[in-house]
Amino acid sequence: MTRDEVFNFSAGPSALPTEVLEIAGRDILNYGGTGTSVMEMSHRSKAFIQIHESTKDKLRRALSIPETHEILFLQGGASLQFSMIPLNLMKPDGAGRADYCVTGNFSNSAMKEAKKYGTVNIAATSEAEGHTYIPAQSELKLDPAADYFYYCANNTIYGTEWGYVPETGAVPICCDMSSDILSKPVDVSKFGLIYAGAQKNMAPAGLTVVIIDKSLAGHEMSFTPLMMSYQRMIDKDSMFNTPPCWCIYMLGLVLDWLEKQGGVSGMEKIKSEKAALLYDYLAESKLFRACARPDSRSDMNITFRTGNDELDAEFVKGATAKGFSNLKGHRIVGGMRASVYNAQPIEGVKALVEYMKNFEVAHNV
Ligand SMILES: *Cc1c(COP(=O)(O)O)cnc(C)c1O
Numbered sequence: 001m002t003r004d005e006v007f008n009f010s011a012g013p014s015a016l017p018t019e020v021l022e023i024a025g026r027d028i029l030n031y032g033g034t035g036t037s038v039m040e041m042s043h044r045s046k047a048f049i050q051i052h053e054s055t056k057d058k059l060r061r062a063l064s065i066p067e068t069h070e071i072l073f074l075q076g077g078a079s080l081q082f083s084m085i086p087l088n089l090m091k092p093d094g095a096g097r098a099d100y101c102v103t104g105n106f107s108n109s110a111m112k113e114a115k116k117y118g119t120v121n122i123a124a125t126s127e128a129e130g131h132t133y134i135p136a137q138s139e140l141k142l143d144p145a146a147d148y149f150y151y152c153a154n155n156t157i158y159g160t161e162w163g164y165v166p167e168t169g170a171v172p173i174c175c176d177m178s179s180d181i182l183s184k185p186v187d188v189s190k191f192g193l194i195y196a197g198a199q200k201n202m203a204p205a206g207l208t209v210v211i212i213d214k215s216l217a218g219h220e221m222s223f224t225p226l227m228m229s230y231q232r233m234i235d236k237d238s239m240f241n242t243p244p245c246w247c248i249y250m251l252g253l254v255l256d257w258l259e260k261q262g263g264v265s266g267m268e269k270i271k272s273e274k275a276a277l278l279y280d281y282l283a284e285s286k287l288f289r290a291c292a293r294p295d296s297r298s299d300m301n302i303t304f305r306t307g308n309d310e311l312d313a314e315f316v317k318g319a320t321a322k323g324f325s326n327l328k329g330h331r332i333v334g335g336m337r338a339s340v341y342n343a344q345p346i347e348g349v350k351a352l353v354e355y356m357k358n359f360e361v362a363h364n365v
Contacts, residue, residue, distance in 0.1 A: 001323060007348035010326035011156055011301060011339040012179070013199040020253045038249045043242050052243070055252035062255055062263055063181075065188050065211055072210040072230070073238040073248050078178045078197030081208065082110040084228050085174050085193065086117040088220040090147045099123040099146045099171065103162075104131045104155030105332065106176060114150070117221065121146065130333075131158040133293040137166060148172045148192060148216075154180035156200070157330040159303030159337060160296045165190050172216060180300050181209070182258060183342060184268035192216050198247055201300075201341045202254055207247035258342065267342055274340045274349045275299035281353045287311075287360040291335060305335030312336060315359055324352055 090096025096118030100111040124135035172192025199205035217230040291303040329335040
């Protein structure tokens, strides 16, 4: 198939804007008259330092990140943050405690990792309901003496998304925004730490963006690996070692593209429109139904099923043949999942809804 024939609904690594890939392709052998590719440059070179700094500036502007917070470009995926957060933010010697909300697979893994370093309080869990909803503020059991409060803003696998930022008093909030960062405005000042693996909504895999309130860094446990100290990375401007140069460059291009779409406010309008197209159809469909509770639905990962595994498989197979790729749900939940991140054009969602309607008619429902 050609790129024009495919609408890629991958949950991650996911679609990047075609325009961004075209610019990267155009400059791949010779970036800005340097005669070298960004992939071949020293990370200490003038050209790369300029890319690094401008990408940070663009991200700071896009999310209105206050000066109290530092931007870090790290590696190890979103998953390394499951360990870095407790290592750096919990009190040492097993005296640390933290609140975790378990609303899916990734927050569950993060919670288990934190248990290695201190006491974990489960502030809320949606496990008994198959992670189909987001707990309300009134359901959160908060520990006022916690070192931090942790949650995952968008549950990529289950298709649920927090519609509010929890109130935690003086306890700093750590948030995994891997799958909804840059899809809407956020008040960064409410957070102690935000992190996101880039491969969902920002750049190719290999980069993790961390936005950290500088006052929280510098208290890591004494045995924290060299590469896992936020303070060290802040001191070295993410260049303690070789950073993921190519991904940082790509993030810069994606941020230029984002600005042309009206920034995060523009993106919020577009993503709401895209999600409404799918959810409105799911509400009226007699064949498909949405998996998540209506008040907890994600605008990024839309999960649905027919209730019949064979029919689900037939739907996915037929969709793939028509160019709607990666619609199969995550293996731990089954069903279908349409990931509609920023780079998914509204035309892709409209075409998918048409395909679903035709499939429904063909199956006489
Ligand atoms: C994909 C994802 C992760 C895991 O990311 P890796 O970079 O593979 O470690 C963690 N949290 C969320 C919300 C995700 O969507």
